[in-house]
Amino acid sequence: MKTSARLFVVSVLLFSNVVLAQPAADSIVKQSLPMVAPLSFARLGSEDGLPQTTVRAFVQDAAGFMWFGTQDGLVRYDGNRMQVYRPNPLDTATVSSGYVTALESDPSGKIWVGSAETGVSLYDPTTDKFTRFGSDAAKSGTLSSEGVIDIHRDKKDRIWLAMSGGGLNEYQPSSNSFKLFTTAPLDVSVSAIAEDTEGDLWLGTAAGTVIRFNPNTGETKVFTVDASGVTAIRVDSRGFVWIGTERDGLFVLEPTKGSSVNYRNNLKDVTSLSHDGVYAILEDRLGDLWIGTDNGLNRFDKATRSFTRYLHDPADPLSLSGAWVISLYEDRGGQIWVGLFVGGVSKFDRLRLNLAHHRTDTHAAVSFFEEKVGGPLWVGTYHGGLYRYERNANRVTRYETLAQPDSPVIDLKSGWISAIQRDFNGIVWFALIGQGLIAFNPENQNYQQFANNPDESDSLPSDTVWDIWEDPKGNLWLATWGGGLVKFDPDGKGDRFESHKLEDNKGITSNFLYGLYPDPENINILWLATAKGGLVRYDMASGTAKSFRHDAVDEATLGSDDVLTIHRETDAGGAVWVGTHGGGLNRLDPETGKVERFISSNSGLTNNIVYGILSGNDGKLWLSTNGGGLLRFDPKTKKFDAFRARDGLQSDEFGQGGFLQSMSGELFFGGIGGFNAFMPKDIETDKYVPPVVLTGFKRFNQAMTLPRSILTLPALDLTYSDSFEVSFAALSFAAPKDNRFAYKLDGFDEKWVETDRPYATYTRLDGGSYTLRVRAANRHGVWNEAGIALQISVSRPLWKTWWAYTLYVLALAAGVFGYLQYNRRKLAAIDRERRLESVERDLDLTAAVQRGFLPEKNDLAYERLRVQGFYRAADSCSGDWWWHVQPSPGIHWILVGDVTGHGPGPAMVTAAVGTTVRVLTNQGAPTLDELLHIMNNEVIRVGGGMYQMTMGALMLDANSGRWVLYGAGAPPAFSWTAEDGNLKTHFCVGTPLGSEAFEFGQVEGALVPGMRMMLFTDGMPEIELADGKLLGMRRFARLCEATGSKPLDDAVSTLVTQMDQFRGAQKQDDDWTLVLLEWEHEQVYAAVE
Known part of the structure; x- marks a missing residue:
């Protein structure tokens, strides 16, 4: 094979300045985009309780509440709930208008509320009421007009009102009236108030002038700016007066010289003011100037005299919630509140600003970064393409598709860019999952793709590359998935792709690699992050490796063999920090091989999957996690600071490979919502102590x-x-x-x-x-x-007061005395043994009678309803009792009663009441409320005034789930659903049965399918524990709530078992009775059937 020759041709195509096989101009699909200011906002709207989405004013009161002025109500916000105040024409102690134009707090904690048409209202938090102040030309001390545009509290705590009808009004606390300043030049409509360091007031007017007013002497000085009406005014910390206008942009006035500079919108300059309509100005505590305009929020850079724009993007829920900014405010915690016209509220703080959140136009997840000194930032994404950020030029280029003659088309926007490396020649090498390696020349836009070819032994061994590193000799080292560690010489010297694998038996423990990390102290050492092979220290000179693995029985080893990221401390013998998949953060001592583990269960680590580790150059480490946000870790104190999406992160979930430290020390972390870029020194935790x-x-x-x-x-x-x-x-x-x-x-x-x-x-x-x-x-x-x-x-309770106890003592003494007298008279005439036998027979007979008035079965099943009862007496005779009646189809009555005391007397009262219920309900005569009155009379008749019976009576319509609960001094009823166990308590007060002044309580409700309801007597909640305290209603309710997922009979038996456990060796002092029912739950009935 002629490898060198082939690579030489590739080299010419990629790296030569000669245009050879130059692609057509439209063969590379890319898009130039403006650089979007990286800031994410939190929003509040009508779904959060805002009564109307135009917010014209903010103020924070002395307690710490935030107040919002809308066009349909005044709002007090505590972070969870919005309390809305609106006018009531029939109540003068309400706010005078729902159209709020201005807000201010006074030293006493009261709130001044200005309106456009009805003057001003003063809110008193101690009474939660308002005092109204209006205009009356016939009365002195009233407002000069009904229109209040702005309110200002000066350094001496004086309250000043800017009036749309003309003039400036000062509140006089001693007389509860107003002093008017309405003579020229203050006879114009005043639209805004600000104060300088000397205590002078600066007034903006609708006529476009600015007036300097000395409140002590009344002296005025008029400044004319070439502008339309003034809408906002602020004096900054340097003494410059910033003036917002309706149509003519932003002016800055230097008072000593009287000169001004005008900032306007320039359509060709993205660093100019975003709109010429300026409606709000704020200088924050750090001296940054914020400008609210008709088209977004602007941050002014005093050094460059340029603006950074923060605009509304309908497709981005983290952008400004509206376009037209009409109010700005900074609270004591450093939150900056932005009021929008028909956009509600947006807010941010310094942490959000410094954790600059960059969002791609495709909203794609960010998977990799690359930046060289003086070069652009390259950003790889998942299904979003390749991005080139030229931050100095305020420009972003997105590459969507690569195409050229005689080469395959590469679709970047549907691929996953897993690694990027820009080499010494300026060539950008990047990897696409499943598509191999691409070399791309951004100058002439030529490219070459390298992929696996089974027929060529020296081709790329795997089409998935997770990391790329260029060594000082210009060789590229690749971390591949399945192909091991791969060395590649782009100049064509030697083998094209040289693999170092597990099969070589030289210490590499896995062919599946996540990352490559050069050792900062030894140029020949490369640290490898592997899947299932732990951490590998590879010596490039000798080709040998040493591994560090997980051992389940040795806590001084890695927490997991899945290593995702590595960071080596730069000092000699420095530790190696290892981020793992599931094993948390690990610190390896390379000399001893010992590992210290940091996991979520033994430290402040928020997630045990650590994707990235970077140094903050201050000894602290920054960690990106899978759902646990971003962490700052101090190895000296072993303390973690967690930052979340709430703080301005792209999300709480970051990703594999998406992290970078630039040469300037700036850190980049990418995830599913874009990426954050920040300088570590600028990131501080929130130190605000919340009121x-x-x-x-x-x-x-x-x-x-x-x-x-x-x-x-x-x-x-x-x-x-x-x-x-x-x-x-x-x-x-x-x-x-x-x-x-x-x-x-x-x-x-x-x-x-x-x-x-x-x-x-x-x-x-x-x-x-x-x-x-x-x-x-x-x-x-x-x-x-x-x-x-x-x-x-x-x-x-009355029976536990001091005088009640006094009566108890007297009654007891009288009883004892009477008992002794009685005994003396009777002892001689009564045989003790026969009397005891008679009493025992009476008790047995009474208990037998009582058992006849309880239901034959404890578990009752009806269409759409199951009932499970439980009764256990404390003695052979008791006063507890329960009964079920079905007076008509689908209608069920459940009665649970408890007679005071124990023994034959209470048992016979129960028997009498039970007989009454059975006889009358069999005849079908009374309603349930009538039956309660009849039972009351029966208790009076049989008990003779000595006994009373508490009663809980439930009427349930099994067809609809509607229920009515009647209470006669009984404990509350509980209801909850079997799925979520969210227990509700239904109190139904009333007097016990057995009283001439008997009255029952009544509440109503409805069950939903699967809901349970329980009636019970006081025996279980009043169990005495080992420490002498009672179990209590709240703890009993929690125990009931915990049985929600159990079948009905199991739920009752579980509850009784728990009661016995709480009772321990203590005697059961009171009867235990409860009835648990469940309405219409298909899964339950399937199990029953």
């Missing part, structure tokens, strides 16, 4: 009217029977869904409960004083340790 606030209170799952706003409520009074829920929020808005909480009720909880749910629920606390404490953490785990506290006082 914690209480946001809501529910009692029995219903919002409760409080004496004052819960934001400022110091204490709360409840009763012993209350079940309640307190909701809270962490006011860190970078990634609200990733905020975490910890709460603890002092006096009840032994430990802090950590959760991602913004609420805490408690049921039936014992009487006493408690303190609910709540802490919160931001997205990166920075906790507000101080948190917030709410004092809660729970009243004791």
Whole structure:
């Protein structure tokens, strides 16, 4: 074979400056694209609770809430929920208008709300009410007009209003009125207010002038700019006045000179202002200037005096959510809020800005990078083509197809580019999965494809190449899939493709390679990442290799034999860091061969598949993972910082091969949503300590009217029977869904409960004083340790108050005295043994009678309904009882009762009630509510006022699933679905049976297919545990909820077993009764049949 000759021809085609076999101009399909500014935005819209999508104003109040002014409501946002305030014509304590034009906070935490037509409203967070201020020409101290365009709080905490009807108004707190400044030159419509470092106010006017106003002396100075109406004004940290206009772009005024510079849109210059309509200006805390225009957001570079544009792309959900930017605001956590006209809210922060997110126009996954000093950045994708980024020229070229005469057409846009290497001659070598190796000359656009040919022993041994590296001699080394390590000499010297395989028996442990990594200290050493062969140290000079493998019984070996990436520390004897598939991050000591493993279970590693490892040049490592985001790892402290899509990453999922460190130290990481490019020194975790606030209170799952706003409520009074829920929020808005909480009720909880749910629920606390404490953490785990506290006082039940206990003591003393007197009179006349035998016969007889009033079977099956009952008495005679009635087809009644006390008396009350129920329901006479009243009378008659019976009665329509629950002092009923176990508690208060003032409670609801419902007496929840505490309703509910996936009978038996385990050696002190039913679930009935 004439290999050298053939390669010489290839060399000429690729590398010569002579145009030989030059392809037609349209044979290379490529597209020139503008460079899109790399920034991803988070969005808020109507689906998040925004009442209207034009947002004209923002402010953050003293507590930390964000407020949005829309054209149909004022919004308070806590990161999870939006509270909307709208006007009510019948209530003057509501906001005066839903069309909000301006917002400002005052030192006391109140919010000023400006409107275009109804003056201004002042919101008081302690009362959750508004005070309205309007204009009345007949009254002094009122507004000069009804139109408020801007509101500003100056350095002395004075409130200033810019009025569309003319003038400037200052609020006078002492008189609760306004001082008007309406004489020339302030007799014009004022559209914007800003303040300089000296405390002077700069006023923009609709006439296009700018007025400097001294609020202390009243002196004014007018500056004229050649512009249409002023829409926005800001004074930057250097003292320059930035002026936005309606049609004439952006002006910057230098006050000392009185001169100005005008920035306009230039259609031929992408670094010019994106539009001449400027409506918002913001200088952030780092001094960057942001300009909101009629066509996107602009960032001004003070050094080059150019603009970077951030535009709306309807096809990109991470772009700006609308085109017309009308408001800008930076909160205390560093979030920059962008208000759009008919676009809702977009927001970002410095971390998102610095983690520059580049998105390809095809939205393809990024699979590989290549960059040489002074050259472009080459980016390979999966099904998106080959990209050439010329960042200095602000230009991107996408290559879709390669075609030339006498060569196969290569479709790049449907292929997977797995590796790229630009050699010393400027030739770009790239690999396509399954299509071999391509050499491409970007200057003359010639190319050559190399593929496997079974008939040629020196052809490329595999058509899948995962990595390419060029050694100092110009040889290309290839990591192939199935062909081992391959050496290729593009100049045609020696064998064309030289394979180094497992079969050579020289130490290479796998023919399937992922990557090649030259040793920074030894030019002859190449580290190989293999599949199923571990880590290989290959000596290119001798052709020998040493491997490092996984050993399941030796934790000092690799965590996995699937090695995806390698990074060698540059210092002598430096460690080798290994990223594996499933084995996490490994640190290899090359001298000893010992490995230290970092996996998700023993460290902060978020995912055990590590695709890429790069150095940040500060001793820290950056790791890309499969679904765990991007990690910064400090080998000294062994601490991981995790960054996620919430922070501006292309996604949480990165990919094999998609990582690069440029010569400048910039890092590139690619994944399924594009790629991020950043300088490590610019990336900081979120240090903002989130304020914690209480946001809501529910009692029995219903919002409760409080004496004052819960934001400022110091204490709360409840009763012993209350079940309640307190909701809270962490006011860190970078990634609200990733905020975490910890709460603890002092006096009840032994430990802090950590959760991602913004609420805490408690049921039936014992009487006493408690303190609910709540802490919160931001997205990166920075906790507000101080948190917030709410004092809660729970009243004791009447029978547990001090005077009740006093009565108990007196009654007991009287009873003891009476008992002794009774004994003295009777002991002589009663034979003790005969009396005991008589009592035992009475107990046995009573128990037998009682058993006759329980259902014959515990499991009942009907069409679309199954019922499983359980009853176990504490003594031979008990007061518990349950019954099932089907008064008509498809209608079911389930009764669960509990008589106070134990022994023959309660048992006979139960028997009497049971007889009444059986007789009356057999006659078909009463309704269920009528039956309850009849049973009440029967308890009074038989019990003689000594006994009462709690009762839970359920009426269920098995045809529709509708149910009505009647309560007579009984515990709540539970319902949940077998699939997800989401348990709900149905409280139904009422008085027990046996009272002249009897009243029952009533609630209604509907079951869904597969839903379960349970009625029960208080015996199980009130089990006494080993430590003397009761099991409690909340813990009992969780145990019930956990049985959701079990069949009905298994669920009951499991619950009873758990109750016995909790009881332990303790005697069963009370009767246990429950009835569990399940409605219309096909899978359950298939199992039953």
